[in-house]
Amino acid sequence: MGHDRVKVGIIGSQFQADIQAASFQIMPHEAEVVAIASPTPGNAAALAKKFGIPRVFTDYREMLKERDIEMVTIAAPNSLHAQMTKDIAAAGKHIVCEKPLAMTIGEGEEMIAAAKRHGVLLMYGEELFFTPKYLKAKEMADAGAFGKIHLVKQSEKHFGPHSPWFWDVNRSGGGAFMDLGCHGIAFCYWFLGRSPIKTVYCQMGRYAHGDKTQAEDESVCILEFANGAVGIVENSWARRGGMDDRIEVFGEAGVTYANLHMGNALPTFSENGYGYAVEKAPTTKGWTYPVFEELWNYGTPQELTHFARCARGKETSQATGEDGLVVMQALYAGYASAGEGRKIALPYQPPLGVKKPIDLWLSGPIRTEAAQP
Numbered sequence: 001m002g003h004d005r006v007k008v009g010i011i012g013s014q015f016q017a018d019i020q021a022a023s024f025q026i027m028p029h030e031a032e033v034v035a036i037a038s039p040t041p042g043n044a045a046a047l048a049k050k051f052g053i054p055r056v057f058t059d060y061r062e063m064l065k066e067r068d069i070e071m072v073t074i075a076a077p078n079s080l081h082a083q084m085t086k087d088i089a090a091a092g093k094h095i096v097c098e099k100p101l102a103m104t105i106g107e108g109e110e111m112i113a114a115a116k117r118h119g120v121l122l123m124y125g126e127e128l129f130f131t132p133k134y135l136k137a138k139e140m141a142d143a144g145a146f147g148k149i150h151l152v153k154q155s156e157k158h159f160g161p162h163s164p165w166f167w168d169v170n171r172s173g174g175g176a177f178m179d180l181g182c183h184g185i186a187f188c189y190w191f192l193g194r195s196p197i198k199t200v201y202c203q204m205g206r207y208a209h210g211d212k213t214q215a216e217d218e219s220v221c222i223l224e225f226a227n228g229a230v231g232i233v234e235n236s237w238a239r240r241g242g243m244d245d246r247i248e249v250f251g252e253a254g255v256t257y258a259n260l261h262m263g264n265a266l267p268t269f270s271e272n273g274y275g276y277a278v279e280k281a282p283t284t285k286g287w288t289y290p291v292f293e294e295l296w297n298y299g300t301p302q303e304l305t306h307f308a309r310c311a312r313g314k315e316t317s318q319a320t321g322e323d324g325l326v327v328m329q330a331l332y333a334g335y336a337s338a339g340e341g342r343k344i345a346l347p348y349q350p351p352l353g354v355k356k357p358i359d360l361w362l363s364g365p366i367r368t369e370a371a372q373p
């Protein structure tokens with residue numbers, strides 16, 4: 001392994017930071033994590049110890065002064081992505097920003113502009129573009145297996161996030177649609193060759209978690225693309241039984257279905273339970289479906305390795321800030337649609353002063369809160 005690997009700093013030390021650090025270890029040839037920054041005392045040090053990361057910071061701005069770091073990944077709450085991106089760009093380092101790109105369309109535009117101004121890459125952490133099973137579906141589609149595709153579906157569901165800030169709409173920007181729908185919108189857009197999104201229709205509600213959040217925990221979204229195809233994106237923070245992530249593709253000449261976890265899982269029964277099954281599994285007792293090579297099956301190691309190669313000019317980024325911005329525009333249109341009860345055409349300009357997508361649902365005339373007492 002050369003000494004010339006891309007040196008990476010990670011911002012954040014919890015869920016996604018752990019996945020990133022583990023992913024760089026799974027594919028260690030192109031990049032090495034040399035630093036980690038996170039404000040809560042002890043957390044960054046704990047992650048550093050787990051993965052043998054030499055440098056630890058509590059203020060990410062201090063980490064950005066490290067001259068040898070070339071690429072910085074953002075695994076911090078959504079509300080911080082824009083400022084962090086601008087700071088990383090100003091420090092002359094390439095950026096990997098986790099999804100969703102930002103809280104507002106304006107922030108997303110500023111992030112892209114800042115990266116351009118400072119001559120660095122803004123890469124967008126959408127691992128579904130790298131998920132082996134979904135990539136196989138795309139390769140078959142591109143080879144003509146399904147003829148002209150008219151419908152693409154993606155859904156991601158679980159019983160809600162692992163960390164408190166997700167429930168606070170001022171830090172997350174929205175609920176299941178913002179958190180998980182960003183994956184589905186990106187997936188359909190990418191699968192259909194980045195055909196522009198023409199309209200967005202969305203319905204959402206809060207059914208299971210009204211006690212702890214203003215955010216929607218169920219959403220259904222229909223996207224119309226310029227090439228005539230339709231995308232359907234279903235999301236939930238109210239789905240019992242752990243993580244569910246799947247796609248369906250329908251064309252004039254064929255169809256394919258893929259369930260991200262099943263098929264990489266061992267149907268298992270255990271009276272005693274056993275360590276770890278898979279992301280967000282509520283238990284390891286009784287019937288469970290532990291996934292082997294989980295991160296590889298998500299595509300995160302492949303994604304981050306690709307980004308490290310992009311940082312060295314060896315590849316061209318397959319997931320960019322511009323992709324993230326398209327998703328932001330569709331998210332805003334989706335929340336507006338759910339708030340107004342009508343299909344919204346893109347480009348959609350939210351009213352001035354709107355600080356986060358969910359405001360358009362919360363303040364809209366239509367609001368479905370079936371389970372509200």
Ligand SMILES: NC(=O)c1ccc[n+]([C@@H]2O[C@H](COP(=O)([O-])OP(=O)(O)OC[C@H]3O[C@@H](n4cnc5c(N)ncnc54)[C@H](O)[C@@H]3O)[C@@H](O)[C@H]2O)c1
Binds near residue numbers: 013040074098127
């Ligand atoms: N691609 C995916 O599938 C995926 C999965 C999970 C999370 N994410 C995204 O990753 C981001 C982080 O989510 P998470 O699940 O890791 O959340 P988390 O709560 O597990 O971790 C957040 C981290 O951010 C750190 N942080 C908070 N304020 C900070 C600051 N001012 N400076 C530096 N660090 C700060 C916290 O200390 C913590 O370490 C979110 O944008 C989320 O949407 C993406």
